[in-house]
Amino acid sequence: MFQSQTPTWSNMPKTYGLTGPISEDLPEEENLIQTRKLLDTMKSYNVYENNLEFEHRERVFRRLESLFRDWLKEICIEMNVPEVVTEKVGGKIFPFGSYHLGVHSKGADIDALCVGPGFLERKAFFTSFFAKLKAQKEVKDIQAIEEAYVPVITLSWEGIQIDLVFALLSRRSVPDNLDLLNNSIVKDIDIRCVRSFNGYRVTEQILRLVPNVLNFRVALRAIKLWAKQRNIYSNKLGFLGGVSWAIMVARICQVYPNATTSTLVIKFFKIFSMWVWPIPIRLIEVEKCNYNLPFWDPKVNQSDRCHLMPIITPAYPQQNTSVNVSRSTLAILNEEIHRGHAICQEIEQKKAKWSELFEQTDFFQKYQYVLRHVKMKIDIATHRT
Template sequence: PAPSFPFLLPSLRGFPPRYTSRLQNQPQRHYGVTSPISLAPPKDIDCVQTQKLVEAMRPFGVFEDEEEQNHRLVVLSKLNSLVKEWISELGESKNLPPSAAANVGGKIFTFGSYKLGVHTKGADIDAVCVAPRHVERSDFFQSFFEKLKHQEKIKNLRAVEDAYVPVVKFEFDGIEIDLVFARLSLQTVSDNLDLGDDSRLRSLDIRCIRSLNGCRVTDEILHLVPNKENFRLTLRAIKLWAKRRGIYSNILGFLGGVSWAMLVARTCQLYPNALASTLVNKFFLVFSKWEWPNPVLLKQPEESNLNLPVWDPRVNPSDRYHVMPIITPAYPQQNSTYNVSTSTRAVMVEEFKHGLAVTNEILQGKSDWSKLFEPLNFFQKYKHYIVLTASASTEEHHLEWVGLVESKIRVLVGNLERNEFITIAHVKPQSFPGNQELCKQSGYVSMWFLGIVFRKVENAESVNIDLTYVIQSFTDTVYRQANNLNVLKEGMKIEAAHVKRKHLHYFFLSDSSSPVPTNSIRIIKKSIKLTLNG
């Protein structure tokens, strides 16, 4: 049957033979830093498999219908008009001549998954407000913030000015929007402004450079893939797979959206004529065999006289310690995976190998695509777990505390994997509410689970492992950071427990008549000591 989605190739039924041979003989533009692995055109079976892939993804809500897409466009158009109106009003208040104030422009540029064309139902939109030079950053967080406050359809408005990339977050007519700000050294910002021009970055504030970086990277990724529609469908599949397998989280040391996009883009460069069903399989093939820490590059890094810091292990010693570098293609080039540790990389490579085995089965007709999206059974995977709990006495304090603790969990993973007896520390990206018994004791509680793999010790009946220092070092880091940010409140606590797989179910008891048996599980505040029998 003909595909029901416009983002699929119109030729999904299969290439006519004449077109196929013409494609093989046609000179093609070269993409990427190496030659392609294969220029083979799709076969009819690839088209059938790609349609089956689409059908398998459909139940997960990865495709938006036309009505939702149009609603997003309307919301963005209204937001763009608000920005232009505000910038013009601001110009008048700063004594620009009326004719100049009316024509200073200003524009909203989208980036991230929405700009890439791979956003899911209900996903937020990342955007940057680009303003001319008479608009200060303080204006954006004050007068524009006030303007947004008075819009009837804008809800949940909040500003995060101290973030690495300062942002205003809000819901506009049901659409979540994260809006960052960039001030250019231009008198006017026209609708056809090209943000890809490196000279736009000259003499900009570092926060503005970071704000523009999202757009510049997204645009460059789209420019560097041979076929945008094949790229988009493949990326949708890989992102869904990564979320289902519990390895989609930049903050916890796995990969975030832009990193997955770059890996898929590199796969598309290596197989420029392949359809999504083939590309998903080749993605797993390429990255299960990739020799890390060789970097993944979509193009050769470009030189610039702007002297901004870029990823370069020849110059920056700290860059040499990155274990899974994936380098953004727009200047200034950065490693998007600096949070990845040896443990999280090992977990991801294992998942790439599993994905390769599953997709090989699918393409051989032994399984269907739904098998690829089966979730990882995390709580059966390991024999040993560390349960991390963060608690606070009020809901508001708890939200703030959980955000800080989560941002530091990768520090704990790093501390654990440096222990000579630990080979893997695998954190599950999802947090869980504490059961009623825990909540009775501590108020509002969130829990994270880390699967632990211990190194086998030869010729030893048992080994005593003391993780006291590891845990204490982590909690000290979190408390110190909380103090520095002035967010530490009375009642905010972190605790850790070593738990064997057979006792995990106690943490999920919701019936208060069945308390957590303290003889089986001890929440250990000061130390974690365990004995491994050989």
């Protein structure tokens, strides 16, 4: 379980991100009291895994990585790769998304990037490794979706849902100390590999750009809980997904580097209730690379100028994480952020409790018209009989 932690002030850099801090004030006793109250409220929503669940998740991840390494050696032998290359081929799996950020909730998926050597073909991952996974007795509900924007294998391993993406390095081995934040990683490789790499690159960069990772994690857990309770946690439905919320919280951490968790949450609502969209949210000025990869730049790309709520990833090639936001969903997001700000003001005045922030919205009372989307799977053979 992640808890709020006071940073070491003497060692703290003065600037994170694009600007200097708004405030470097240290927490006062009232801020620490509010943080304890916030943590107690969050625990009541059962968002944290217990130790047994956490250890089970870690075991599954280690077993998966071991299986991937074994498969790489097996396929090298099948390809008659020289023994000296096979022995050093390595292979590594990098978690990304909420699991890597350290903010996953009970029963959450694991997003993971499998990295292999450049002499392999991508197809092998979705055929040969897929077959090896399917043969494991612990694996259920496995499916390969090669035609997706980011091709993925989805599966359940001992009850944990896992989404695996795959990328190839432009080298013959995958060392344990591989630094995926080096931009040369995405030079001259398949665009599908670039997209796969960026899931990890973005989440790792976020962690490196906040002054206090533990406070960031607790604040992000609070914002994620609020967004889910208010039915605005969904990229597919035109709201914001996990990466967008993480970037927004990280930006608040950058400008309030010494703040405790409750202050970060309060400032989140204050700052973004005043934000003038479409001014973009950025954590860093991303290095410009001449790798001929598409990246978000409204000065160059006319379509990027139409984005209503740009929240930009901090890794090359930078992308807008909120392209699905429409005028109607932006209005709802703004309404909910203003509601959050009003409640936080009352919390500061001791007129409200944190539980009021997390009250679940009554969807059917709030909206007069609701569109229901039903998906059906039909077995043609059974249907014909």
